[in-house]
Amino acid sequence: MLLEENIVIFVKNELKRFQRVLSPEHPECLGRQSEDEEVVDGEEEEQRRSSREAFLKITLHFLRRLKQEELADSLQSKTFPDVCQRKHKSNLKQKFQYLFEGIAKAGNPTLLNQIYTELHITEGESGEVNDEHEVRQIEAASRKPVRPETTIKCEDIFKPLPGRDKPTRTLMTKGVAGIGKTVLTQKFTLDWAEDKANHNIQFTFPFTFRELNLLKRKRFNPS
Known part of the structure; x- marks a missing residue:
């Protein structure tokens, strides 16, 4: 039950983030951290990003199953630069540290x-x-x-x-x-x-x- 509760909270929070990004009033990328978001250490932050990327793929999959191609394309276009930037930064840290x-x-x-x-x-x-x-x-x-x-x-x-x-x-x-x-x-x-x-x-x-x-x-x- 505790596991289910945590997963449901995570899914709801991520869907709210997607909704905010897709809103015309907030044309921003997902890379920006919200003010009320908890600050965590490097390893936990990497796990959080990995979970978010996995859920993004799940969301895009279900949007396309629902024939919401335009919405899926819009979400992907606004999140793709952020995903690439995170991976690029991770590679640069390993190379230049x-x-x-x-x-x-x-x-x-x-x-x-x-x-x-x-x-x-x-x-x-x-x-x-x-x-x-x-x-x-x-x-x-x-x-x-x-x-x-x-x-x-x-x-x-x-x-x-x-x-x-x-x-x-x-x-x-x-x-x-x-x-x-x-x-x-x-x-x-x-x-x-x-x-x-x-x-x-x-x-x-x-x-x-x-x-x-x-x-x-x-x-x-x-x-």
Whole structure:
């Protein structure tokens, strides 16, 4: 009886969520957590998401059995990005939670969040990539800037800068070798995957030039 009661409560709550998402007044995805929803730890949250995905499949199955194809398609289209995002974040967390460069040794990975040190990120002028010798870059970096520097946090690099209305759309990091550009990208990706920052970003796809160089003679559709 207790099992039945818990299942019935779960089903009713999920159907209410589906109804809310399908309502014209609430054109939102299921990924957003409601204010009255209980906060749980990572493992229990993963179990909750797995149960919800399973019930979503059951709901879509019964909607189609009831010949409610339009309603099923609408529900699927509004929930599909959220399901993909959760799986994508899970994969990114597994891939980027460890640091495999620098001090890390083969077979002995280091947790990025334990070793990461905040970088001093400043706004720079736009321009071409600097191909000068590394020593000259170090000398240039040591000079005092002509105008005051604008310090930017890792989680704010795509947010509007002070005095600007529009967010940053394109960003290029510059710095001498070993200064932490690759690790900064890894930290940015991990924070997003762990829901710590940049909640307005729907998807993040990190690529390295090493990986892109292997895609020669292949054409891809940017859409």
